Amino acid sequence: MKLLSVNIGRPRPVPYTDQAEGVTGIDKKPVDGPVRVTAPGPRGVGASGLAGDAVCDVRHHGGYDQAVYAYAREDLDEWERELGRALANGCFGENLTTDGLDVSGALIGERWRVGPEVVLEVTSGRIPCRTFQGHLGERGWVKRFTRKGVTGAYLRVIEPGEIRTGDPVEIVHRPEHGVTAAMQFRAVTTEREQLPRLLAAGDALHAETLAAARKYVEMYGA
Numbered sequence: 623m624k625l626l627s628v629n630i631g632r633p634r635p636v637p638y639t640d641q642a643e644g645v646t647g648i649d650k651k652p653v654d655g656p657v658r659v660t661a662p663g664p665r666g667v668g669a670s671g672l673a674g675d676a677v678c679d680v681r682h683h684g685g686y687d688q689a690v691y692a693y694a695r696e697d698l699d700e701w702e703r704e705l706g707r708a709l710a711n712g713c714f715g716e717n718l719t720t721d722g723l724d725v726s727g728a729l730i731g732e733r734w735r736v737g738p739e740v741v742l743e744v745t746s747g748r749i750p751c752r753t754f755q756g757h758l759g760e761r762g763w764v765k766r767f768t769r770k771g772v773t774g775a776y777l778r779v780i781e782p783g784e785i786r787t788g789d790p791v792e793i794v795h796r797p798e799h800g801v802t803a804a805m806q807f808r809a810v811t812t813e814r815e816q817l818p819r820l821l822a823a824g825d826a827l828h829a830e831t832l833a834a835a836r837k838y839v840e841m842y843g844a
Contacts (some may be wrong), residue, residue: 623722623791625693625736627652629712633676638756647676647803648757650712652719659740662689666831671779672717679753686778687745687828690837692718694725700772705760715754716774723791726772728803731826733795739783741794746828768811776804776828799823806831815827816844 631647639646653674662668664685669677669768671689691714698709711719718736732744755763767773799822806823809816810831817838827835 623702623720623793625718625787625791626713626721627719627787628657628672628785629653629719630657630672630675631712631715633678636753636756638681639753643678645678646753646757647678648715649701650675650715650717652711652787656786658784659690659736659742659779661686661701661779661784665715670717675717682751687778687830688776690718690742690777691716691748691774692720692723692725692777694720694723695778696721697726697774701762703766708716712842713758714759714774715788718785720745720791725775726807727802728775728800729797730806730820730823731797731799732793733780734777735792735794737783737785737789739781740785741781742777743826744775744803745778745779745826746775746776747803749807750813758765771804771808773804773807778783797823797826801827809826814838 629650630653631650632711633645633647635645658673659671662671662684666680668686669680669684677684693714702709726747727742731745736742748763750767773775801820808822809820815836820831820835
């Protein structure tokens with residue numbers, strides 16, 4: 623298991639975002655050399671966990687629980703076959719394009735050591751948005767991505783440090799609860815009756831998901 627690329631986005635103006643300044647950093651490109659990874663701060667204040675990476679809409683992106691986004695090259699390859707077009711590393715807005723790792727099947731709270739220093743923890747799957755659809759230029763993309771449910775994973779930074787392309791990825795902790803990033807995604811989108819099951823992951827969950835699961839239980843029971 624390793625990083626095929628570390629990807630950074632620069633702000634650029636686009637017509638398809640509802641962000642006030644009309645810019646996005648979703649179009650991420652592989653970079654050479656080491657990239658510093660740190661916890662970026664809370665949502666609304668902190669942006670990306672990767673130095674030099676732009677998160678332009680901090681209302682919905684970035685912050686402690688979405689500091690880093692990873693997507694598997696194997697899943698990009700499957701999308702290439704479905705869409706009939708090439709998909710470069712970083713084109714899904716992922717910071718880390720991985721090889722040999724089941725990213726969407728990663729458990730909430732699962733920890734990865736990336737290179738010699740950095741430790742990341744899985745918090746949730748990725749919710750598709752209008753900017754993602756506009757960036758790819760695929761009609762109906764939000765619904766299609768949601769239906770497939772191969773979400774990739776957001777991660778928080780547990781131990782900071784530097785990473786680079788080619789670094790090994792080692793799973794250093796796997797919880798026993800069975801709640802995956804893909805399961806979390808389905809529970810907050812198309813299968814909300816599954817929200818109580820997410821509570822088994824506890825505080826490792828993305829904070830907004832944890833709050834939603836608790837509210838669901840209060841209203842409807844477990």
